[in-house]
Amino acid sequence: MGWGTERNGIGMCGIVGILGKSTVATNLVDALRRLEYRGYDSAGIATVEDGSLERRRAEGKLRNLERRLNDEPLAGRTGIGHTRWATHGRPTERNAHPHMTAKVSVVHNGIIENFRALRAELEAKGHVFETDTDTESVVHLITDEMQKGLPPVDAVREALQHLEGAFALGIIFAGHDDLMIAARKGSPLAIGYGAGEMYLGSDAIALAPFTDTITYLEEGDWAVLTRNGAEIHDLEGAIVERPVVKSVASALLVDKGNHRHFMAKEIHEQPEVISHTLANYIDMAAGRVNFPDLGIALDSIDRVTISACGTAYYAGLVAKYWIERIARVPVEIDVASELRYREAPLPPNGLALLVSQSGETADTLATLRYCRANGQRIASIVNVRTSTIARESHTVLPTLAGPEIGVASTKAFTCQLSVLACLALAIGRARGVLDRDAEAAHVKALTEIPRHVAGIVRHESQFVSIAQELSKARDVLYLGRGTSYPIALEGALKLKEISYLHAEGYAAGELKHGPIALIDDNVPVIVVAPEDDLFDKTISNMQEVAARGGQIILISDAAPHKVACKVAAHIEMPSVGTIATPLLYAVPTQLIAYHTAVIMGTDVDQPRNLAKSVTVE
Numbered sequence: 001m002g003w004g005t006e007r008n009g010i011g012m013c014g015i016v017g018i019l020g021k022s023t024v025a026t027n028l029v030d031a032l033r034r035l036e037y038r039g040y041d042s043a044g045i046a047t048v049e050d051g052s053l054e055r056r057r058a059e060g061k062l063r064n065l066e067r068r069l070n071d072e073p074l075a076g077r078t079g080i081g082h083t084r085w086a087t088h089g090r091p092t093e094r095n096a097h098p099h100m101t102a103k104v105s106v107v108h109n110g111i112i113e114n115f116r117a118l119r120a121e122l123e124a125k126g127h128v129f130e131t132d133t134d135t136e137s138v139v140h141l142i143t144d145e146m147q148k149g150l151p152p153v154d155a156v157r158e159a160l161q162h163l164e165g166a167f168a169l170g171i172i173f174a175g176h177d178d179l180m181i182a183a184r185k186g187s188p189l190a191i192g193y194g195a196g197e198m199y200l201g202s203d204a205i206a207l208a209p210f211t212d213t214i215t216y217l218e219e220g221d222w223a224v225l226t227r228n229g230a231e232i233h234d235l236e237g238a239i240v241e242r243p244v245v246k247s248v249a250s251a252l253l254v255d256k257g258n259h260r261h262f263m264a265k266e267i268h269e270q271p272e273v274i275s276h277t278l279a280n281y282i283d284m285a286a287g288r289v290n291f292p293d294l295g296i297a298l299d300s301i302d303r304v305t306i307s308a309c310g311t312a313y314y315a316g317l318v319a320k321y322w323i324e325r326i327a328r329v330p331v332e333i334d335v336a337s338e339l340r341y342r343e344a345p346l347p348p349n350g351l352a353l354l355v356s357q358s359g360e361t362a363d364t365l366a367t368l369r370y371c372r373a374n375g376q377r378i379a380s381i382v383n384v385r386t387s388t389i390a391r392e393s394h395t396v397l398p399t400l401a402g403p404e405i406g407v408a409s410t411k412a413f414t415c416q417l418s419v420l421a422c423l424a425l426a427i428g429r430a431r432g433v434l435d436r437d438a439e440a441a442h443v444k445a446l447t448e449i450p451r452h453v454a455g456i457v458r459h460e461s462q463f464v465s466i467a468q469e470l471s472k473a474r475d476v477l478y479l480g481r482g483t484s485y486p487i488a489l490e491g492a493l494k495l496k497e498i499s500y501l502h503a504e505g506y507a508a509g510e511l512k513h514g515p516i517a518l519i520d521d522n523v524p525v526i527v528v529a530p531e532d533d534l535f536d537k538t539i540s541n542m543q544e545v546a547a548r549g550g551q552i553i554l555i556s557d558a559a560p561h562k563v564a565c566k567v568a569a570h571i572e573m574p575s576v577g578t579i580a581t582p583l584l585y586a587v588p589t590q591l592i593a594y595h596t597a598v599i600m601g602t603d604v605d606q607p608r609n610l611a612k613s614v615t616v617e
């Protein structure tokens with residue numbers, strides 16, 4: 001097995017916080033233990049003790065932290081805790097959370113994109129940094145505001161304005177025994193209510209031993225917690241009420257949070273899980289890809305063969321564009337149910353990539369065995385690391401999407417794309433066809449994706465009105481060119497599998513070769529058209545659709561005046577680097593499918609006739 005399967009502790013950082021009636025250290029560690037499933041390689045807690053901040057941290061497992069606490073107990077009643085899965089900087093005690101100054105202590109999950117600029121600015125003002133982490137810039141930023149005389153709540157409000165990225169934060173302050181601040185932008189956070197006690201956790205599972213009364217912060221929320229309750233502010237700063245719900249997390253390891261369906265929860269989790277997947281393949285501090293050894297010299301690969309089924313196949317199809325364009329290596333791709341029987345000749349020095357969320361799909365597994373028997377080096381991109389496909393691969397490249405429960409794949413898809421994008425960059429670099437600057441630009445574009453995805457899901461309401469129109473249709477077409485073509489295919493698959501509407505994806509250039517016969521004023525046409533080098537060609541196809549009365553729903557970052565065509569709706573996208581485009585444009589197609597299915601009243605998470613894991617032919 002390769003590096004991917006040998007490495008322990010792959011996962012997502014976990015956050016907990018307690019405003020207790022008595023000493024909280026033991027309960028913080030208990031709560032962290034319930035987040036162990038997310039994976040971690042160091043842990044720590046901090047409390048407010050006699051007005052000062054004190055912390056204990058340890059590399060490795062929680063038992064190491066417990067040993068530290070036995071030797072040097074913490075007595076505070078207000079505390080935060082963290083399990084860290086290293087992204088920026090090695091998994092050492094020095095880099096473990098909580099991070100702190102004399103005034104403030106912070107636990108953090110996610111990526112602070114502009115940490116370099118913040119750090120430089122704060123160092124110039126005299127702040128002394130002790131770690132390699134992006135988190136420490138948050139600590140000094142808040143400290144800086146407090147040094148200007150702002151009280152803690154105002155200092156955090158101000159600091160949040162300057163943070164770019166997708167993240168969750170838990171913050172405590174020296175001299176403030178009854179105060180904790182939480183902030184959510186991209187990564188989930190739950191507040192728990194006890195009797196005269198308050199809790200904070202990355203999810204309700206962490207808080208299950210203490211309370212089942214939970215409020216899930218919404219995107220952009222930040223909250224001020226005291227033992228009396230929580231005051232929640234939205235992105236604009238207004239005080240808002242969020243629902244208080246009874247969690248079933250104690251009975252179930254995965255719950256829906258405050259979402260109606262697992263699919264909705266999984267769409268919303270994408271900023272977090274994409275961050276963590278990218279962090280596994282990118283050295284964030286260096287801004288470079290850090291890819292595991294595949295057991296084959298990347299500069300010697302003559303051909304890459306990709307195979308998968310359904311959504312995972314579409315992830316592979318995007319990768320074909322990336323690997324051919326960025327790394328200049330030819331890629332053969334086919335659905336596994338065909339490749340396994342085609343008796344395709346495979347080259348002596350070939351790499352075979354099998355993509356599968358479950359790792360159990362029968363056709364994909366059979367194709368893996370065919371490729372392996374024909375001398376290919378096997379790397380699998382799987383979400384379930386204990387799966388058969390993982391076990392039978394030479395190297396496993398895990399997606400860190402966490403359990404995907406909804407039958408319609410969403411977060412697993414964008415995590416598959418995250419791994420494949422990094423692989424294309426790694427091959428390109430090894431072959432000397434991708435220079436350092438180009439690699440850095442691609443890496444930057446990838447690390448900005450979680451923030452942009454969070455921005456799209458924040459504007460979810462626009463998809464409801466589009467879904468209302470789609471729910472009246474009989475057929476829906478999806479069009480795209482380049483990497484937007486597989487996104488069109490995936491969008492159509494998503495819509496048909498959960499809404500049962502007939503939908504098809506086409507390469508936009510194929511329109512004239514048949515599908516255009518379907519167009520009339522009852523046919524919605526969803527056009528995936530980032531403003532890239534193929535944009536003008538796609539606009540021409542849109543004009544052909546418009547001329548025949550088709551209702552165009554455009555997903556594009558192009559300014560409206562550049563869209564020389566009448567559209568029924570324009571989902572305005574942020575402009576991002578080309579490598580980031582397919583990941584980002586997948587999200588509106590997921591939300592369109594989801595809301596259409598909800599309106600049509602189907603069983604969104606378990607659509608008829610479908611299974612999550614297809615273990616038979």
Ligand code: AGP
Pocket residue numbers: 309310311312355356357358359360361364407408409410494497610611612613614
């Ligand atoms: C996706 O929404 C589908 N449910 C389906 O196409 C799925 O992607 C396919 O069955 C492959 O599954 P896998 O990723 O577990 O191998």
